[in-house]
Amino acid sequence: MENTEESINRQKMFEIKQIKDFGKLENPIVIEGLPGMGNVGKIALDFMIDELKAEKAYEIYSDSFPHSVFINEENLVELPKIEIFRKGNILFLTGDVQPSNEQACYEFCTKVLDLFEQLGVKEIITTGGIGLNDIPQNPKVYCTGNDKEIIKRYTSKYSKFNDKIHNVVGPIMGVSGLLIGLSKKRNIPAISFLSETFGHPTYLGINGAQEILKGLDSTLKLKLNLKKMEKEIKKMEKEIDSLYKPEKDEEKVEKIDKTQPKKLIAEEKFTQHTNKYIG
Structure with missing residues (x-):
C-alpha cells in the first residue's frame, strides 16, 4: 500500500484543467489517438475533431511530458499538453506528446481513467499504427481489446476490422495499450484499432489513419x-x-x-517476421 506522500506526489504529477462544462453526458465513449508509429492515431483524431467541430473540454499538463515548449501560430510558446475534446457523447483524447517514461504513462492512464469514471464513460477506443518494412499500398486494420464482446460487436459491423492479431504485432506500447489493459480492471470495455503503416520515423501514416476512420465512420455513424x-x-x-x-x-x-x-528501421524494433507497434 502506497504511503500518503507518494499518493500526493502522484496527484501533483498531472494537472487536469477543465475548459468547458458540458453538463451530464449520456453513456459517453472515448476515442484516443496520440503520437506514435506513423502518427496514425494522432492524424485520425485530428481529422475527426476538425471535421466534427468538436469543442475542447479539458487540458492536461504534466512535468512528465517532454521538457520543451511548442511555438504556436501567434509566435508564442506553449507547454506540451494532452487535450480532451467533446462532440455529442464522444470524447476525443489527443495531444502532441505522450508521457515520457513508463511510470508516468501508468500514472497518466490512471488519472484519465479516474476522470472517465466520473463522466460515466461506457467504452474506450484507442488507435495506432503497426510498423512495416515497406509502405503498405492497402493498409490492413487489426483490432484487439480487453473484452471479447466489444471485439465481436465492431468486427460484425465492419468486416475489414481483422481480429486475428496474435503473432502479427508485439507489445502495444504507450497510452494506446495501457488504457485498454487498465480499463479492464474498472470493468470498462475497450478496443484498439491498429493500422499498418511504414515504420520510418519521418513517415506520416495518413493512409493507415484513413482506414481506421472508414471503420469508425461506419460503426459509429460519424458522417465524416x-x-x-x-x-x-x-x-x-x-x-x-x-x-x-x-x-x-x-x-x-x-x-x-x-x-x-x-x-x-531499427533492428531491435522490427524483425523480418514480426511487426511491432509503438504507441
Missing part, C-alpha cells in the same frame, strides 16, 4: 467527409514517391543512404 483526406493522401504520395519508392532498388538504397545516416 473522407474525400478531404483522399486529397491529402494523393498530395503526400507525390511528395514521398521519389524518396521512398524509386523505380530501382539501387536508387532506393542510394537515396536512403544520403538522407538517413541511420538504418531505415
Whole structure:
C-alpha cells in the first residue's frame, strides 16, 4: 500500500484543467489517438475533431511530458499538453506528446481513467499504427481489446476490422495499450484499432489513419467527409514517391543512404517476421 506522500506526489504529477462544462453526458465513449508509429492515431483524431467541430473540454499538463515548449501560430510558446475534446457523447483524447517514461504513462492512464469514471464513460477506443518494412499500398486494420464482446460487436459491423492479431504485432506500447489493459480492471470495455503503416520515423501514416476512420465512420455513424483526406493522401504520395519508392532498388538504397545516416528501421524494433507497434 502506497504511503500518503507518494499518493500526493502522484496527484501533483498531472494537472487536469477543465475548459468547458458540458453538463451530464449520456453513456459517453472515448476515442484516443496520440503520437506514435506513423502518427496514425494522432492524424485520425485530428481529422475527426476538425471535421466534427468538436469543442475542447479539458487540458492536461504534466512535468512528465517532454521538457520543451511548442511555438504556436501567434509566435508564442506553449507547454506540451494532452487535450480532451467533446462532440455529442464522444470524447476525443489527443495531444502532441505522450508521457515520457513508463511510470508516468501508468500514472497518466490512471488519472484519465479516474476522470472517465466520473463522466460515466461506457467504452474506450484507442488507435495506432503497426510498423512495416515497406509502405503498405492497402493498409490492413487489426483490432484487439480487453473484452471479447466489444471485439465481436465492431468486427460484425465492419468486416475489414481483422481480429486475428496474435503473432502479427508485439507489445502495444504507450497510452494506446495501457488504457485498454487498465480499463479492464474498472470493468470498462475497450478496443484498439491498429493500422499498418511504414515504420520510418519521418513517415506520416495518413493512409493507415484513413482506414481506421472508414471503420469508425461506419460503426459509429460519424458522417465524416473522407474525400478531404483522399486529397491529402494523393498530395503526400507525390511528395514521398521519389524518396521512398524509386523505380530501382539501387536508387532506393542510394537515396536512403544520403538522407538517413541511420538504418531505415531499427533492428531491435522490427524483425523480418514480426511487426511491432509503438504507441
